[in-house]
Amino acid sequence: MSMDTKTLVDWVLGSDAGFWWRFAGVAAAWALPITLWVSLVGLISIWLERKISAHIQCRLGPMEVGPHGALQTIADGVKLLAKEDLIPDGADRMLFALAPILAFAGTFVSFAVIPFGPDLIITDLDTGLYFLAAIGSLEAIGVIAAGWASNNKWALFGSVRAATQVVCYEIPMGLAFVTVAAVAGTLSMTEIVEQQNGMLWNWYLFRNPFMPLAFISYYIASLAECKRAPFDLPEAESELVSGFHTEYSGMRFAIFFLAEYAAMYVVSALAVVLFLGGWYTGIAPVDKALAASPLWGNVVGALVIITKSFALIFVQMWLRWTLPRVRLDQMMHLCLKVMVPIGMFVLVFAALWQALLPYAGALNGREALYPTLGSVTGLVVFLVLVIGGWMWVRGVIRATTSYKTANYRT
C-alpha cells in the first residue's frame, strides 16, 4: 500500500520527464479517468434522480430509452449537444463563457484527491482536506459570474442567493473539516481512512460523542453547498425561473448540470472518507482479508466507497423530493445562529476529548485501535440523535392539520 503523501510542488513537478511527455502523462493519468468518472457519475445520478423522484411521487419516470429508461440521460445529452447555444443580448460574452468552466473546474479538480481505494487515488496530497476546502470556494465565483454575465434579473438574484449560501455554509463545513483534522492529526485523505480501519464503531462517525454532531452538521452544510433541497433557493423554480443558469442553453447548461451532480458525488464521497470509514467495510476480519491482496483490496474498496457514496446521494435525493424549500432568512438563521455555534462546540470538545483521554496519542499508529469509551458514547449519541430526530419529525408531521384531515385508504 502506498502511504507516501506528496506535497503540491512534487505533484506539479513530478519526475524529470520532458515537458510534453509530462503533459501527455498528466492528461492520460488523471484528466482522462476523472473525465470518464465524472460523466459516468452524472449519467447514473441524473437517471437515479428521475427514477427516485418518480417513485416518490407514485410515477414510473422515464421508461422508453433503454431498460427502465437507463439510457434516457444519454438521449438528453445528445439533445443538449445539438441545441443552439444562445448568448443573450447585452450579456458579457467573456464572463458568460467563462462561468460554467469556473463552476465546473472546482468540482472536477476535487476528484483528484478523493480516494477510491487504498491505492486508487490520483494524488494523495499531504494537504488533501485543505485542498478540497480551498478548491470548493471556486464554485461561488463561477455562479456569480454566470448570474452577472447573463444580464437577467432572475439570474442575478439566483446568483446572489447562491453565493451568499455557498459562502455562509463554508463555515460550518470548514468547522467539520477542522474537527476531523484535529481528531485525525493529518490532512491526507488516505491517512484519514487508514485510521478508521477496524470494526464499524471505529469509524470517525462514532469516534467520540461529538463526531455524530459534526457529521450531521457537515451533511446539512453539504446539502447547502450543492444547492440541493431544502436549500435549493438559488434555483427556486417557482420564484426565479431557474436561478443563475436561467439564460444558459445547450452545452453550457449541460456543464452546469453535470457540475451539480458531480458536486453531489464529491460531498458524499468526502462524507464517506471523513466519517464513514472510506473503503473499509466496517467488519475487521473482512477488511484484513481484503488488505492481504492489493487487487481485491482495491476493487472491493472502490465498490464499497462508491456504494456508500451513492447511499448518501440517495438520501440527498430523498430529502429533495420530501422537504419543502426554506426561506432565505431561515437559511441564514440556520447557518449562522445554529450550525456555526454547534460546529464551534463540537470542535472545542472533540479537541479536548482528544487531548485529555490517554489513548489519544496512540491513534497515529497504523494498528486498529478500539477506543472503547469514545466509540460507545459516540454510538449512544448517534442513536439518540437519530431516534430523537425521527420522533421529533414524526411529532411535527402528526401535529399538522393536513395529516389530521387527510383521508388515507391504508
Add this chain to the structure above:
Amino acid sequence: MLEVSLQHYLLVAALLFAAGVGVIISRRNAIAVLCGVELILNAAALNFVAFNRYAAPAGRLDGQVFTIFIIILAAAEAAIALAILLNLFQQTNTVDVDEADTMKE
C-alpha cells in the same frame, strides 16, 4: 541554460506592485482601488515567500508566517473597506473616491 532564480520572483513581484500602483492612481471607483491594494499586498507577500525559499536558513519558515499574516490582514482590510464603502454609498450615492471629499471643504 536558463534557470529560475530569486531575481525572477522579485521581478514578478515588482511588476505586480507596479500594476497595483497604476490601478490606485488611475481608477476612481473605490472598489477598483481596493483591487489595486490587494495587488500590492500580493506583491509583498510573494517577496516574503521567495526570500523564505531562497535566502532563509534551512528549516525556517518566518517568511511564510509573515505571508499568512498578510493574507489575514488583507481579508480584514477588505471587509472593513467594503463596509465603509457601503456607508459612503448610502450617504453620497456614489463610490467615486474623488466625490468623497466633504471633509476637505
Add this chain to the structure above:
Amino acid sequence: MDIDFGTIMFFALAIVAVVPAFMVVLARDIVRVAFWLLASLCGVAGLYILLGADFLGLTQVLVYIGGILVLILFGIMMTSKDPLHEKATASGKRSPVTGLVTGALVFAVLAAVIVGVGFEENKGVSGGEPTTTKLGEVLLTDYVLPFELVSVLLLFVLCGAAYMARRRREDAHA
C-alpha cells in the same frame, strides 16, 4: 530538452500573475476588473506552490478567492446604481496612461535595485517538503503572540464590519 519543467511552469505562472494584473489597470468594466484580479491571484497562488509553500498557495485560494473576491463582487453589485442596464459603465477612470506611466517608473526603480543587488546566485526550482505541520508549530510557539493578536483583531473586524454595514433605522423612515 534543456529547459526543465519547473522553469516552464514558472514562466507560465508568472504570465498568469502579471498580465491580468495589468488588465486590472486597463479593463473598462468594473466586474471585469474583479475577474482579472481573480486570474492574477490564481497565478500568485501557483507561484507560492512552485516555491514549495503549498499551505500558503491553498490559503491564498481559500481566503482571497473564496473570501475577498466574493466580498468585492458583492460590493460591486451593491454599489452599482442600475446593475441591469448600466453594466458596461466605465468603472470610473481617468486615463490609464497616468497609472501606466507611474507604474512603469516604480517598476524601473525596483528593477534597477533588484538587478543592481543581484540575487542570481540563489537558483533552482525543486520539490519542497510539507510545510503544514511546521507552520502550525511555528505559529503556536515563536509567533503565538501575533497569532492571538490577529485573532482578536479579526473578531473586532467582524463586529465592526457587521455594525457599519447594517441597514440604518433612519433610512427606513426617510
